[in-house]
Amino acid sequence: FGYERGAFTGAYAAKPGRVETAEDGTLFLDEIAELEPALQAKLLQLLQDGRFCRIGGQQERKVEVRVVCATNHDLADDVEAGLSRRALFYRINVLSIVLPPLTERRQDIPSLARYLVERYAGKYGRPAPPVFGYVRTAVGPDAAGRPAKEGSFYRDLHDGYPHHFS
16 A cells, blocks of 8 residues: 555655556455454455555545456355454455366466467567477376475476576
8 A cells, every 4th residue: 555754664755565566457365364453454445446545644545446366265154253354255246256276287287388488588588398198298197296305396397308498
């Protein structure tokens, strides 16, 4: 939410927060289930009327922002357990997309790997390395637990190809 000058030690100047910088755009909140109750209340106020205060501020600010949230928790269960506010859950649960983990959809890994390698190769002006041997190894029938044992896919790819992304 940002802060005002003097709000705490080291706050030598006012600083807009993520909410303000997302004005007329999208604010992505990852791991929404991890928000502390006080922040849940502030977020609920923002979602209800588009208003918030910076830390140490008295002036309410109004913003137009679309909010997209992500979590790996079942928020309905968190509400029932008293960990999340019911009103906040109903405000953010307008459209839910449940995406199973990659361990349950291994067939998606080759496409995802190809996309990521091509994206970062282009970003760093490098040719895209061949990844299909690594992907076949990662998604093969005996692949359970192998990435954690042998190291990350990126490190394997990085070590096995001379054109580094770094």
